[in-house]
Amino acid sequence: MKKRFYATGLADAVGLGMYLSLSVLFFDKAVHLPNAQIGLVLGVAGITSLLGAMPIARAAERFGTRTMLTLLYLVRAAAFLALSVSTTFVAALLASAVAGLLSRGISPLIESGLIARAGNEEAVGSLARLRSLRNAGMAAGALPSGAAIAIGEAWAYQAVLALSAVLFLVCAAVCRTFDDSGHTAQGGVSRAxxxxxxxxxxxxxxxxxxxxxxxxxxxxxxxxxxxxxxxxxxxxxxxxxxxxxxxxxxxxxxxxxxxxxxxxxxxxxxxxxxxxxxxxxxxxxxxxxxxxxxxxxxxxxxxxxxxxxxxxxxxxxxxxxxxxxxxxxxxxxxxxxxxxxxxxxxxxxxxxxxxxxxxxxxxxxxxxxxxxxxxxxxxxxxxxxxxxxxxxxxxx
The missing domain is CATH 1.20.1250.20 (MFS general substrate transporter like domains)
Structure with missing residues (x-):
């Protein structure tokens, strides 16, 4: 089970690494947004990321980690596919806002699922290994982005985002195999x-x-x-x-x-x-x-x-x-x-x-x-x- 959580975290990091490495240039070269609109798109995505984390976590405590992660990855894949074909400011803004809404909620669910049954000593080591894998994944994600930047064409940037979406679909498929037992909230503690x-x-x-x-x-x-x-x-x-x-x-x-x-x-x-x-x-x-x-x-x-x-x-x-x-x-x-x-x-x-x-x-x-x-x-x-x-x- 742990290997599947590690694999999900790694694939997730590669997909995010692709996006983060070329997001600004994508909005410039592929969507053709002016700098002010690029800043607004990124700013809105940052704000929605802060808003989504706690509601997502509470939903996971009610419906289970497996269900929520599967749903979140499906929605994230759809958002990245929509972003890859965006040609207007409004389309890019909406797709980025949805992707941002999910960005801070997914990682805590992977972490909590990974250490759901672990003692503190084991949990610390598991989270450290996950962070190491995610750092390696982010670095790996920069490689295809670098190729797209070198090509410099809109289709290359769009292809990288589409590839990110495919990786998130793979993550959703892996998450369907998780065991939700023990990953939902226990009674006696207020949500707040x-x-x-x-x-x-x-x-x-x-x-x-x-x-x-x-x-x-x-x-x-x-x-x-x-x-x-x-x-x-x-x-x-x-x-x-x-x-x-x-x-x-x-x-x-x-x-x-x-x-x-x-x-x-x-x-x-x-x-x-x-x-x-x-x-x-x-x-x-x-x-x-x-x-x-x-x-x-x-x-x-x-x-x-x-x-x-x-x-x-x-x-x-x-x-x-x-x-x-x-x-x-x-x-x-x-x-x-x-x-x-x-x-x-x-x-x-x-x-x-x-x-x-x-x-x-x-x-x-x-x-x-x-x-x-x-x-x-x-x-x-x-x-x-x-x-x-x-x-x-x-x-x-």
């Missing part, structure tokens, strides 16, 4: 309980705040490289490849031990401090030549990447310990919204900070240090407190 769980919401907020480092690496560092350094332009691609390779190679290993709440909090702190150190490295490029700038950017990318993995491991481990039995879909959907909100508020903050030169990077250093230290104040779940009390009593 996740919104009243302050400790869990604090972890979610920290997840969003700390994963800002991924956006700083993906957006801020490339802008800095091309605008403010003497490093070669291909450094941007090197940074992306390095980040993907590290996540694929090390995420599972770094996640080990995060099922312990104390260790999870320390991982969050470590991730924040590593990100802060990386931010301080970046402005040092002002004092070097091309080779020195390249070395400093690579060093910063390494620190950001390792910090990101510690953040993911720590926040995921802490979040899993706070999830009540039978509520994984809703809680994981809420947890994933932490990063979703960051993708909305992060880009304008990051682009503005690049314009502040070294002071902007110093500000990010202070920010990640503060958030990393705040992570140590996250309250432990009741079972962790009980375990600590039991251990103290036994020692006495």
């Amino acid at each position: 309980s996740v919104l009243r769980d302050r400790a869990f919401l604090r972890i979610t907020a920290l997840y969003g705040a700390l994963t800002m480092s991924a956006l700083v690496l993906g957006l801020g560092v490339p802008l800095w490289v091309v605008q403010e350094t003497q490093a070669p332009a291909w450094t941007v691609t090197l940074v992306q490849v390095l980040n993907t390779a590290l996540v694929v190679a090390l995420q599972v290993r770094i996640s080990k031990g995060s099922e312990d709440f104390g260790a999870a909090r320390r991982m969050m702190r470590r991730g924040g401090l590593l990100s802060a150190l990386a931010a301080v490295f970046v402005p040092l490029t002002a004092f070097g030549g091309a080779a020195t700038d390249l070395a400093l950017v690579v060093a910063a990318a390494l620190l950001f990447s390792v910090g990101e993995m510690y953040v993911i491991a720590g926040t995921t481990g802490a979040a899993l310990l706070h999830i009540p039995e039978g509520r994984k879909p809703a809680y994981l959907a809420a947890f994933n919204l932490g990063f979703a909100v960051t993708t909305v508020v992060g880009p304008p903050l990051i682009t503005a900070s690049v314009g502040l030169a070294g002071w902007g990077w110093l500000g990010w250093g202070v920010y990640f240090t503060a958030v990393g230290l705040v992570a140590m104040r996250v309250p432990a779940p009741p079972q962790a407190d009980a375990k600590a009390t039991h251990t103290i009593g036994a020692a006495a």
